[in-house]
Amino acid sequence: MDKKEFISETFGAASTLAEKTDFAFWFIFGVSLVSLIGITCFMIFCCIRYSRKRNPVATNIHGNVILETLWTVIPTILVMFMFWFGWEGYRYSKVVPEGAFLINVTASKWSWTFEYPRSDGGKMKYASAQNIPSAADERMAGSKKESQAMVVPINTPIRINLFSKDVVHSFFVPNFRVKADAMPKPSIDTPNYLWFEATKLGLFDFHCTEYCGVGHSQMSGFVKVVSKDDFKIWLKNKSEESILIQKNNPGFVIWETNGCASCHSNDGDNTNKLGPSFKGLLKRKRNVRNPDGSETKDIVADFEYVKESILFPKRKVVSGFQNVMTAQDLTDEEIKQVFEYLKTIQD
Amino acid sequence: MSNGATSHISYLDVDRKYKGPLSFLNWLWSIDHKRIGVMYLYTAFLFFLVAVGIGVCIKLEKMYPGQQYFDPDTYNRLFTTHSVIMIFLFIIPALPSIFGNFFLPLMIGAKDVSFPRINLLSYWVYLLGALIALSGLFFHIPEGHWIGGANTGWTFTPPYSTQEGAAAVSTTLLAAFILGWGTILTGINFIVTIHRMRAPGLTWFKLPLFVWASYATSWITVLATPVVGITLMLQVLERFMPIGWFDPAKGGDPILFQHMFWIYSHPAVYVMILPAMGAVTEIIAVFSQRTIFGYKAIAFSSIGIAAVGYFVWAHHMFLVGMSETAQFVFSFFTFLVAIPTAIKVFNWTATLYKGSIKLDPPMLFALAFIFNFSIGGLTGLFLGALSVDVHLHDTDFVVAHFHYTMFGGGGFGLFAAVHYWYPKMFGRMYNMLLAKISFWVLFIGFNTLYIPMFLLGLMGMPRRYHDYVSRPYFDDLQKLSSIGAMILATGVILMLFNWAFHTKRGKKVGDNPWNGKTLEWQTQTPPVLFNFDEIPIVTKGPYDYGDDHEGSDKK
Known part of the structure; x- marks a missing residue:
C-alpha cells in the first residue's frame, strides 16, 4: 500500500455526511491555525524586539478600547460560524431519510x-x-x-x-x-x-x-x-x-451471535482469547476456582457444568483465566442446542 | 511596609530549637498557611511523579502494536490509576492548595487565611483521601498479579463500573468523595478570606489577578463539588443495596450518572486551569516589567469562564442519544466559553508589547503555557462543533486535547508558578541553567508526545485501547508519541531534582528577586510567621510599574 492510498483510506471521506463534517473541520482548522501562528509569532517578536537588553524600560499600556472590542467581536462571529456548521452537519446526521x-x-x-x-x-x-x-x-x-x-x-x-x-x-x-x-x-x-x-x-x-x-x-x-x-x-x-x-446447527448460531466466539474459539486456537477454547471442552480435565477462593481439581465438563457456566459464569472459573464473563441469558432449549454443537467440535 | 533586608526569623525557622525525631509534627500540626502550602507542594508533586511514571508505562505499552509489557487488564488499571492520581490528587488540589494557601494571604496583605484550623483540616482530609485512593490498589487483585485497583477509568461510567471489582472501585469512589471535602473547605476558606481579610485600601480592582482567579475557582469548587460527591456515593450505595439509580439491570439510567458526573467534572476542568491562568498573568506582568493589559477584562473573564463553564457539561456526552435541543444548547454554550478564554490569551500577548522582557525560567514556562493552552483551547473548538465531535469523540484527539489544556496549560502554569514563587517560599534560588534546560526538554517532550495523538485521533484511533490495529504511519506516530513520553519524563525528573536539591543548598536571594509589585514581594523573603511586620496600606495597583517611564501613556 503506498502512502497516498493509505492516507485516503484512513482519513478519506467515504460517506455523504463525511463531506459536511470535513467542511466544518477544515473551517475550524483554518481559523485555528491562523490564530495559533499569529499568537506565536507575536510572542516571539515581542520577546526579541522588547527584550530587556533592547528595551530596558517598559511602556505601560493599560488597555485599548478599540482593540479589545475587536478581539471580542471577531472571535464571537467566528465561533458562531463554527457552531453553525457543526450543528448543520449534526442535524443532517440525525434526520434519517425515508426508506433507509x-x-x-x-x-x-x-x-x-x-x-x-x-x-x-x-x-x-x-x-x-x-x-x-x-x-x-x-x-x-x-x-x-x-x-x-x-x-x-x-x-x-x-x-x-x-x-x-x-x-x-x-x-x-x-x-x-x-x-x-x-x-x-x-x-x-x-x-x-x-x-x-x-x-x-x-x-x-x-x-x-x-x-x-x-x-x-x-x-x-x-x-x-x-x-x-x-x-x-x-x-x-x-x-x-x-x-x-x-436448521442444521442452531448451537453454532448461538455460539456465534451471542458473543461467545469473541472469547472462546471453536478450533483450539487461543490467540487473543480471554476464555478457554471450546474444542475438546468435554474431554479435557481442568481445575476451577470456586467463589470462596478454593480450587476444585480435575473437573470434566458435562451438560450441568456447561449450563452452570453459561448462566452463572462466576461460580466456576477455569484456572489461568480471569473472572470476566458476563452471564448469558439463554433458555434451557438453547443451552441444549449449544451442548449439541459442542459435541461436534471435540476432535 | 518593610522593605529591604530585614532579618526576622522566617516561617521556615520559627521552631529551629525543637529539633528531634518528632520535629515533623511542627509541620503536620502547623496552622500557618505557608507551611500548609509547602506540605501540599511536597505531597502533590510526590503523587505527580508516581502518575508520570504510570503514564510512561502506558505509552511504552502502546509503542508497538500487540502486547508489550502489560496485559489488557493491567493496562486498564494503569490508565485508571494514572488519571485518578493526576486529577484528584494532583491537578485539582495543586495550584489552589499550594499557591492559593501560600500566597493568597500574602497577596492581600493578611496574616493568614480566615480559618487557619479548617485550612489544616483540609490538608489532613486531602491526605486521608489520598491514602484511601491508593489503598484501592490493594483490592481486586487479579490472579497472578501483585497489585490491583480500579479498572473503570476515572469517569466511572456505569453499568461497567457497577459490575467491576466492587472493593477497588468503591474505595476509589469513597476517596474521591473525601478529597472533594478537602477542596470544598479550602474553597470556602478562600472566599471568606478574600472578602474579609484584604489590607486597608486594597479594593477589588486593586487585587492581583491571581487572587481573582482563585476567587472564581473557589466558587466553582464550593458549588460543583457536592454534586459529584453525592453522585459517587449513590454509585457506592447502588453496589451494596438493591437500589437501581444507574444500572439498567436494576432499573436505573446510566445516562443520569453521566449527567451528574459531568455537572461537576466539567467545571472542575476550570478548577484545574483558572489558577494557572492567574499565576501566568502575574508572571507575564512581572517579567515584562509593565502593567497588565486589560486588567478588568482578565478579571471578568475569569468570572465569565467560571459562570458559563457550568452550562456546558453535556458536551462530554454528545453521543449518548440526547435530544437535539439539548445538543444545540450545550454546543452553543461551549462556544461561548471560547470567547472569554480568547480574550485572556489576547490580553497576555498584548502585555508583552512594549514590555521589557526577561526570559527567566518562570517566563519561559508562562509563554509555553500560552502556546500549549492555545493549542488546547483551539482543538476544543473542534470538539465543541457537533458534527466534528461525532468523529473525534473518544479518540486519541480528545486525549491530546485535554492533555494540552490540563498538562500543557495547567501543568506548565503550575511549573511556571513554582519557578516564580520558589525563591519567595524557600529564600533560595534553583539553578537557572538547569531550569532552562529542563524547560526545553519538557516543552519538546510534551509536544512530541501529544501532537502525534491529534493525528492518530483524526485517523480514528480510539482512546483507552490497549492494542491497536497495525498499519504503516499509525505505528510510526505511536512510536513517536512514546518517545516523546520518555523525553517528557526526563524533563520532569530534571525539574523536580532542581527544586528538591536547591531548597537548602541554593543561592540566597534578596527580598524581591524579580522586582514584583504585588504585596507578597513587599515583605521579607522567606516571609516571617505572620507575613508582615505591620499590615500594609495599599495605595497602588498590583502591577504599578509607574507611569513615569519614558514614552508611557499617562492614563
Missing part, C-alpha cells in the same frame, strides 16, 4: 452482532469478525474474515439501531464520520441510532470507542461497501446460508 435500510447492531462484551431483515420477513443474524490481527493484511489477503464484515450497499441510506446487552459500547466508523453509543436499557423503545450513505466501495474499519473492559481494543471490525446488485446477491445467499445453518 435498517440494520440492528447489538454490542456485547466483546463483540458485535448484525441483524438484517430477510426478504421473507424473518431476521438474518451473524457476528462480526473477531480479533483482527491487521486490517491492512486482511484487506490485501481478502481472507475469510472479510465474510464477517458488515456488508452495506453503496449510495443507499443505511440506518443503524444500536443496542447493548451489558455495558455502554460505541460504534464508530472513522471514514464515514459516524459514531453513537450503544446504551443498555431495561426496555428499548427508542434505541440510539446513526445513519450514513456510503459513497465509496471497499473495506472500512469500525471500532468500539466506549471503554468496556479487557476486550475493549479487540472490538473492531470491517464495514464492506458493495454495489447495490452485489448487495442483493449477498443478502440472498447469506439469508439462505443462515436458514440452513439455523
Whole structure:
C-alpha cells in the first residue's frame, strides 16, 4: 500500500455526511491555525524586539478600547460560524431519510452482532469478525474474515439501531464520520441510532470507542461497501446460508451471535482469547476456582457444568483465566442446542 | 511596609530549637498557611511523579502494536490509576492548595487565611483521601498479579463500573468523595478570606489577578463539588443495596450518572486551569516589567469562564442519544466559553508589547503555557462543533486535547508558578541553567508526545485501547508519541531534582528577586510567621510599574 492510498483510506471521506463534517473541520482548522501562528509569532517578536537588553524600560499600556472590542467581536462571529456548521452537519446526521435500510447492531462484551431483515420477513443474524490481527493484511489477503464484515450497499441510506446487552459500547466508523453509543436499557423503545450513505466501495474499519473492559481494543471490525446488485446477491445467499445453518446447527448460531466466539474459539486456537477454547471442552480435565477462593481439581465438563457456566459464569472459573464473563441469558432449549454443537467440535 | 533586608526569623525557622525525631509534627500540626502550602507542594508533586511514571508505562505499552509489557487488564488499571492520581490528587488540589494557601494571604496583605484550623483540616482530609485512593490498589487483585485497583477509568461510567471489582472501585469512589471535602473547605476558606481579610485600601480592582482567579475557582469548587460527591456515593450505595439509580439491570439510567458526573467534572476542568491562568498573568506582568493589559477584562473573564463553564457539561456526552435541543444548547454554550478564554490569551500577548522582557525560567514556562493552552483551547473548538465531535469523540484527539489544556496549560502554569514563587517560599534560588534546560526538554517532550495523538485521533484511533490495529504511519506516530513520553519524563525528573536539591543548598536571594509589585514581594523573603511586620496600606495597583517611564501613556 503506498502512502497516498493509505492516507485516503484512513482519513478519506467515504460517506455523504463525511463531506459536511470535513467542511466544518477544515473551517475550524483554518481559523485555528491562523490564530495559533499569529499568537506565536507575536510572542516571539515581542520577546526579541522588547527584550530587556533592547528595551530596558517598559511602556505601560493599560488597555485599548478599540482593540479589545475587536478581539471580542471577531472571535464571537467566528465561533458562531463554527457552531453553525457543526450543528448543520449534526442535524443532517440525525434526520434519517425515508426508506433507509435498517440494520440492528447489538454490542456485547466483546463483540458485535448484525441483524438484517430477510426478504421473507424473518431476521438474518451473524457476528462480526473477531480479533483482527491487521486490517491492512486482511484487506490485501481478502481472507475469510472479510465474510464477517458488515456488508452495506453503496449510495443507499443505511440506518443503524444500536443496542447493548451489558455495558455502554460505541460504534464508530472513522471514514464515514459516524459514531453513537450503544446504551443498555431495561426496555428499548427508542434505541440510539446513526445513519450514513456510503459513497465509496471497499473495506472500512469500525471500532468500539466506549471503554468496556479487557476486550475493549479487540472490538473492531470491517464495514464492506458493495454495489447495490452485489448487495442483493449477498443478502440472498447469506439469508439462505443462515436458514440452513439455523436448521442444521442452531448451537453454532448461538455460539456465534451471542458473543461467545469473541472469547472462546471453536478450533483450539487461543490467540487473543480471554476464555478457554471450546474444542475438546468435554474431554479435557481442568481445575476451577470456586467463589470462596478454593480450587476444585480435575473437573470434566458435562451438560450441568456447561449450563452452570453459561448462566452463572462466576461460580466456576477455569484456572489461568480471569473472572470476566458476563452471564448469558439463554433458555434451557438453547443451552441444549449449544451442548449439541459442542459435541461436534471435540476432535 | 518593610522593605529591604530585614532579618526576622522566617516561617521556615520559627521552631529551629525543637529539633528531634518528632520535629515533623511542627509541620503536620502547623496552622500557618505557608507551611500548609509547602506540605501540599511536597505531597502533590510526590503523587505527580508516581502518575508520570504510570503514564510512561502506558505509552511504552502502546509503542508497538500487540502486547508489550502489560496485559489488557493491567493496562486498564494503569490508565485508571494514572488519571485518578493526576486529577484528584494532583491537578485539582495543586495550584489552589499550594499557591492559593501560600500566597493568597500574602497577596492581600493578611496574616493568614480566615480559618487557619479548617485550612489544616483540609490538608489532613486531602491526605486521608489520598491514602484511601491508593489503598484501592490493594483490592481486586487479579490472579497472578501483585497489585490491583480500579479498572473503570476515572469517569466511572456505569453499568461497567457497577459490575467491576466492587472493593477497588468503591474505595476509589469513597476517596474521591473525601478529597472533594478537602477542596470544598479550602474553597470556602478562600472566599471568606478574600472578602474579609484584604489590607486597608486594597479594593477589588486593586487585587492581583491571581487572587481573582482563585476567587472564581473557589466558587466553582464550593458549588460543583457536592454534586459529584453525592453522585459517587449513590454509585457506592447502588453496589451494596438493591437500589437501581444507574444500572439498567436494576432499573436505573446510566445516562443520569453521566449527567451528574459531568455537572461537576466539567467545571472542575476550570478548577484545574483558572489558577494557572492567574499565576501566568502575574508572571507575564512581572517579567515584562509593565502593567497588565486589560486588567478588568482578565478579571471578568475569569468570572465569565467560571459562570458559563457550568452550562456546558453535556458536551462530554454528545453521543449518548440526547435530544437535539439539548445538543444545540450545550454546543452553543461551549462556544461561548471560547470567547472569554480568547480574550485572556489576547490580553497576555498584548502585555508583552512594549514590555521589557526577561526570559527567566518562570517566563519561559508562562509563554509555553500560552502556546500549549492555545493549542488546547483551539482543538476544543473542534470538539465543541457537533458534527466534528461525532468523529473525534473518544479518540486519541480528545486525549491530546485535554492533555494540552490540563498538562500543557495547567501543568506548565503550575511549573511556571513554582519557578516564580520558589525563591519567595524557600529564600533560595534553583539553578537557572538547569531550569532552562529542563524547560526545553519538557516543552519538546510534551509536544512530541501529544501532537502525534491529534493525528492518530483524526485517523480514528480510539482512546483507552490497549492494542491497536497495525498499519504503516499509525505505528510510526505511536512510536513517536512514546518517545516523546520518555523525553517528557526526563524533563520532569530534571525539574523536580532542581527544586528538591536547591531548597537548602541554593543561592540566597534578596527580598524581591524579580522586582514584583504585588504585596507578597513587599515583605521579607522567606516571609516571617505572620507575613508582615505591620499590615500594609495599599495605595497602588498590583502591577504599578509607574507611569513615569519614558514614552508611557499617562492614563
